[in-house]
Amino acid sequence: MQFDAVPLHQIAVCHTDTPDRLVAKNRKDMITTIKVFPQYQEGLLGIEAYSHLMVIFWMDRVTDLPLVTHPRGDTTFEKVGAFALRGRNHPNSLGLAVVQLLSTEIDEITVKGLDAFDGTPVLDIKPYDDYDMVQSPRVPEWFRQKSRARD
Numbered sequence: 001m002q003f004d005a006v007p008l009h010q011i012a013v014c015h016t017d018t019p020d021r022l023v024a025k026n027r028k029d030m031i032t033t034i035k036v037f038p039q040y041q042e043g044l045l046g047i048e049a050y051s052h053l054m055v056i057f058w059m060d061r062v063t064d065l066p067l068v069t070h071p072r073g074d075t076t077f078e079k080v081g082a083f084a085l086r087g088r089n090h091p092n093s094l095g096l097a098v099v100q101l102l103s104t105e106i107d108e109i110t111v112k113g114l115d116a117f118d119g120t121p122v123l124d125i126k127p128y129d130d131y132d133m134v135q136s137p138r139v140p141e142w143f144r145q146k147s148r149a150r151d
Helices: 020-026 038-044 141-150
Strands: 012-015 031-036 052-058 094-104 108-112 121-127
Touching: 031 038, 031 121, 052 108
Parallel strands: none
Antiparallel strands: 012 031, 012 121, 031 108, 052 094, 052 121, 094 108
C-alpha cells in the first residue's frame, strides 16, 4: 500500500495569552486571536454572520504518541485506539475545535474555546451551522463518566 503526501497550507496563526500548560484546563474560556495571512484575508468576507466556527489547526508540538492508550490517561479505563479518542495521538496531528466567534477584523478573528497553543498554525476555518449538529450522540461510558466529572 502506498501513502501519498497531501499538500496543506497554513492560512493563519493563533495568538493567545494562555500559557501552554493551562490550555487544556482553560480551553472552554480561552480567548484566541487568529491572524490570517494576507493572501487568505478575503476569505473572511461574510464570516461575521456566524456565531460559531470550526477551526482546523496543526498540533505542531505533538511528538509521536502510541495509537492505543487509556482515555485521557486514566488507567481505570480500558485502552482504546486513537480514532476512538479526541486526543493528540493521531497519525496526523490535526486539531479541530468548534469555537464562538467574538469579533472580526480585516485580517483577524477573535474566538472563544480554541484549545491551541500560542503560535499554532491554522489550516482552515469553516462556518458551524445546524447541518453539523447531532442531538444526543452515542458516546462510550468512559466519556460519560469524564463528562460528569467536569460538570
